[in-house]
Amino acid sequence: MNARARARRLVWLRRGVQAASLALFVTLLLAARPPAAGEPSGWLGLYFRIDPLVLIGNWLGGHPLAGLALLALATVVLTVLLGRVFCGWLCPLGALHNALSWLGARRPARRRATDGFSRWQRAKYWLLAALLVMALGGAHWGGVFDPQSLLYRSLVTGLLPALQWAVEASSMGIYQADPHLGPLHLTALSEPLYRFWRDRVFAGQELVFAGGALILFVFVGLLLLNLLRPRFWCRYLCPLGALLGACAGRTALRLVPTGQCGNCQRCLLSCPAAAQPEKPGQWLPEECFGCWNCVASCGEDALDFRWQPLWRRPVAARVDLGRRALVGAGLAGLGALLLFKLPPMARAKTFNPELIRPPGALAEPDFLARCVQCGLCMKACPTGALQPAFDQAGLAGLWTPVLIPRLGYCEHGCALCGQVCPTGAIAPLALTEKQALRIGLATLDTTRCLPYAYGRECIVCEEHCPVPTKAIYFVETEVQLRGGERRVLKQPRVDAALCTGCGICETKCPFADRAAIRVTSANESRHPANQPLLPGALPLGGGNSLGADPYGG
Amino acid sequence: MSPCSRREFLKGLAAGSALALRPLPLLAADEAPRALAIARWQGEALGEANMAAAAGRLTERAMAALGGMGRFVGKGDRIWIKPNIGWNRSPAQAATTHPDVVGMLVRLSLEAGAKSVRVGDHPCQEPRQTYATSGIAAAVAAAGGEMVTLDPARCRRVALGGARLKEWEVFPEILEADLVINVPVLKHHGLSRTTACMKNYMGVVGGNRSAWHQELAACLVDITAFMKPRLCVMDATRVLLRHGPQGGSLEDVAVKGVVAAGADTIALDALGAELLGLVPAEQETVRAGAAAGLGSMDYRALAGAEIAVS
Numbered sequence: 001m002n003a004r005a006r007a008r009r010l011v012w013l014r015r016g017v018q019a020a021s022l023a024l025f026v027t028l029l030l031a032a033r034p035p036a037a038g039e040p041s042g043w044l045g046l047y048f049r050i051d052p053l054v055l056i057g058n059w060l061g062g063h064p065l066a067g068l069a070l071l072a073l074a075t076v077v078l079t080v081l082l083g084r085v086f087c088g089w090l091c092p093l094g095a096l097h098n099a100l101s102w103l104g105a106r107r108p109a110r111r112r113a114t115d116g117f118s119r120w121q122r123a124k125y126w127l128l129a130a131l132l133v134m135a136l137g138g139a140h141w142g143g144v145f146d147p148q149s150l151l152y153r154s155l156v157t158g159l160l161p162a163l164q165w166a167v168e169a170s171s172m173g174i175y176q177a178d179p180h181l182g183p184l185h186l187t188a189l190s191e192p193l194y195r196f197w198r199d200r201v202f203a204g205q206e207l208v209f210a211g212g213a214l215i216l217f218v219f220v221g222l223l224l225l226n227l228l229r230p231r232f233w234c235r236y237l238c239p240l241g242a243l244l245g246a247c248a249g250r251t252a253l254r255l256v257p258t259g260q261c262g263n264c265q266r267c268l269l270s271c272p273a274a275a276q277p278e279k280p281g282q283w284l285p286e287e288c289f290g291c292w293n294c295v296a297s298c299g300e301d302a303l304d305f306r307w308q309p310l311w312r313r314p315v316a317a318r319v320d321l322g323r324r325a326l327v328g329a330g331l332a333g334l335g336a337l338l339l340f341k342l343p344p345m346a347r348a349k350t351f352n353p354e355l356i357r358p359p360g361a362l363a364e365p366d367f368l369a370r371c372v373q374c375g376l377c378m379k380a381c382p383t384g385a386l387q388p389a390f391d392q393a394g395l396a397g398l399w400t401p402v403l404i405p406r407l408g409y410c411e412h413g414c415a416l417c418g419q420v421c422p423t424g425a426i427a428p429l430a431l432t433e434k435q436a437l438r439i440g441l442a443t444l445d446t447t448r449c450l451p452y453a454y455g456r457e458c459i460v461c462e463e464h465c466p467v468p469t470k471a472i473y474f475v476e477t478e479v480q481l482r483g484g485e486r487r488v489l490k491q492p493r494v495d496a497a498l499c500t501g502c503g504i505c506e507t508k509c510p511f512a513d514r515a516a517i518r519v520t521s522a523n524e525s526r527h528p529a530n531q532p533l534l535p536g537a538l539p540l541g542g543g544n545s546l547g548a549d550p551y552g553g
Numbered sequence: 554m555s556p557c558s559r560r561e562f563l564k565g566l567a568a569g570s571a572l573a574l575r576p577l578p579l580l581a582a583d584e585a586p587r588a589l590a591i592a593r594w595q596g597e598a599l600g601e602a603n604m605a606a607a608a609g610r611l612t613e614r615a616m617a618a619l620g621g622m623g624r625f626v627g628k629g630d631r632i633w634i635k636p637n638i639g640w641n642r643s644p645a646q647a648a649t650t651h652p653d654v655v656g657m658l659v660r661l662s663l664e665a666g667a668k669s670v671r672v673g674d675h676p677c678q679e680p681r682q683t684y685a686t687s688g689i690a691a692a693v694a695a696a697g698g699e700m701v702t703l704d705p706a707r708c709r710r711v712a713l714g715g716a717r718l719k720e721w722e723v724f725p726e727i728l729e730a731d732l733v734i735n736v737p738v739l740k741h742h743g744l745s746r747t748t749a750c751m752k753n754y755m756g757v758v759g760g761n762r763s764a765w766h767q768e769l770a771a772c773l774v775d776i777t778a779f780m781k782p783r784l785c786v787m788d789a790t791r792v793l794l795r796h797g798p799q800g801g802s803l804e805d806v807a808v809k810g811v812v813a814a815g816a817d818t819i820a821l822d823a824l825g826a827e828l829l830g831l832v833p834a835e836q837e838t839v840r841a842g843a844a845a846g847l848g849s850m851d852y853r854a855l856a857g858a859e860i861a862v863s
Binding site: 411469 | 641642677678679681682685686702704706707742743744761763764766767768769796798799800801802805
């Protein structure tokens with residue numbers, strides 16, 4: 001079998017692996033939901049664990065990761081040996097870009113002129129340099145650009161909710177219109193289909209994400225760039241690709257000339273990476289995805305991948321990163337770092353009341369140094385409470401998880417977010433440990449609360465409070481109504497020593513616009529400076545024997 | 554174990570296989586079906602080990618005393634069982650109906666010839682979690698019923714024709730059933746003090762139902778009248794004495810070992826109030842229900858003697 005035939009087989013194998021990897025990625029994403037029993041699977045964060053950019057970003061931030069994350073080192077070893085096969089074969093975002101590049105392919109004549117190596121491909125190395133400098137200073141923005149995070153976040157907060165809406169809206173339309181032909185109802189078909197999607201695919205609450213549109217916009221924009229150049233993101237922007245490229249310079253599997261090149265440039269047209277396969281001896285190992293397209297496209301058998309010892313100098317060109325540009329990029333990273341550290345909040349001078357972090361989240365600086373904005377916690381959260389932050393945590397905390405109690409609450413019997421977090425930004429806690437933590441404190445707005453402001457009964461917040469001894473309790477108060485009539489009403493109060501800040505009171509408050517009881521980040525366990533209460537404060541009246549309880553004793 | 558003769562052994566075996574092959578004659582031939590049945594556990598003290606079996610047995614005997622499930626379920630009927638699955642709490646925490654009460658009702662309905670038995674509630678917390686944690690999903694699956702997650706978006710606004718509520722969003726799946734079996738758990742409630750049959754109907758409605766708390770008794774009367782209760786099975790095997798309706802602490806739970814069944818929600822709720830140590834006539838919901846003619850507070854007149862179960 002000649003090189004070309006073998007390469008063609010390898011290309012098909014690669015496409016299969018890419019499709020499987022993307023399918024695995026999506027499967028793991030859909031599986032990130034409350035498990036029927038026990039703790040969630042450790043496989044959910046697989047793609048973040050094999051991602052060296054996540055590893056190095058966390059390591060530079062001063063947080064050596066758990067043993068499993070060392071899988072990322074396997075990716076590095078793989079790259080040193082075989083080049084950027086991760087990009088070409090395994091990366092699910094790469095697979096998606098690959099498919100879209102194929103869809104968006106233009107006429108060869110134009111591509112011949114534009115698709116060769118561009119010096120702008122160095123931009124990804126500069127971006128990487130800037131991100132690493134930032135990570136060193138504790139401002140971790142790697143996750144904003146990391147391809148695994150980017151894809152996961154975009155699917156969770158953008159694509160999946162859009163899909164869910166489409167499924168729900170269409171089946172709802174059929175359900176309400178109930179079109180039928182005699183005994184044949186269309187709902188007999190649409191309803192089981194709808195329930196399959198609801199219970200098997202989405203398997204949870206209605207997904208709604210504040211700011212999901214922006215994330216989707218960025219994602220779609222990056223996909224559309226494939227129309228400009230094949231795998232635009234991978235070529236020019238991806239910092240993980242740059243990191244792997246930096247490891248691939250002396251790869252053992254090298255593209256070498258094996259015959260007389262006819263200069264037909266088919267390899268150039270087939271190369272998604274613009275790694276200069278068309279220039280014998282000037283192949284760029286840092287850029288090459290190891291996709292084998294060039295070998296498969298060559299009619300002359302003029303090139304092939306061959307094993308060469310790692311220590312032998314490659315007979316190939318190198319990407320000249322440009323020393324000044326690299327230094328400039330590092331300085332830009334430093335600048336961004338300073339920008340992130342300027343606001344008072346970044347120095348714990350102020351605390352944003354709206355910045356309610358998931359239970360187990362590390363103190364803010366440590367949290368920001370670890371979180372890779374992947375959105376796994378947001379997918380796993382059973383109530384949809386965790387949302388991608390826009391400005392709540394400052395620029396540094398873009399798309400990190402923040403709990404918005406109007407959208408969902410922290411379920412008392414759930415500790416999933418920490419258990420699935422791939423980097424430990426949210427500590428993995430047992431349920432009892434998590435239940436002992438406070439993420440905020442409820443505040444009553446007596447100018448809105450029905451029994452205070454409007455003379456009506458309402459016990460919804462107290463009823464929903466999940467703390468067994470009730471962090472919300474009643475004080476029976478006689479109030480005078482409009483006509484002079486007197487009435488005893490149960491007015492809720494919050495026991496700050498018991499309130500965990502879960503936010504269910506705010507979620508369920510009958511006021512749909514602005515709740516009459518609201519949770520802020522005050523009293524959060526992770527920040528002693530944000531706690532108004534004397535540490536170790538006891539519940540009022542001592543727990544169970546509280547108040548005028550008709551069934552006491 | 555004490556030694557027994559062969560004759561005794563064979564007698565025991567015969568009796569045992571007769572028991573196994575044929576259901577116990579739960580209702581004596583000369584006994585008329587009751588309007589209200591109160592089954593009370595008289596066996597050994599109830600604990601973790603025997604609560605599940607007792608819950609099922611109490612339910613079975615209470616239903617038998619009503620004349621059997623066949624009185625309520627016709628051949629080919631579609632049954633909806635509405636337990637209280639409102640909270641993400643375990644069976645021992647007593648905030649949700651005991652799974653074995655529900656499981657037994659599923660079984661009895663299917664045995665009585667029901668075409669389908671669907672079970673569902675509109676919980677206060679995420680249904681996928683409450684269904685699992687309450688143990689009801691597993692019990693229903695084991696008994697051959699179907700757990701249904703209700704979609705608030707699919708509620709239909711229907712005319713309730715009540716004195717207070719003219720119309721409200723109700724789940725169509727429940728309305729379409731031939732029989733709705735209301736299966737509340739008896740417990741303390743922060744506002745109405747007790748919650749049982751009437752309050753359990755809050756799970757058949759969607760919309761902004763939390764606003765009902767502002768005039769709870771009037772709203773519960775309207776929904777109860779609208780639902781036209783034909784069969785309620787009240788689970789008081791273990792009850793929440795404090796911090797209801799959600800509870801969470803085993804310290805607040807007391808074992809009562811009672812399951813009561815009947816059509817009269819007011820009588821059952823009155824019984825429930827007494828089981829919690831309250832005076833039924835002081836219960837606003839019970840009083841309002843009786844005043845609206847939904848039933849009688851005098852549960853004793855309906856029930857007759859309690860059924861001792863062991």
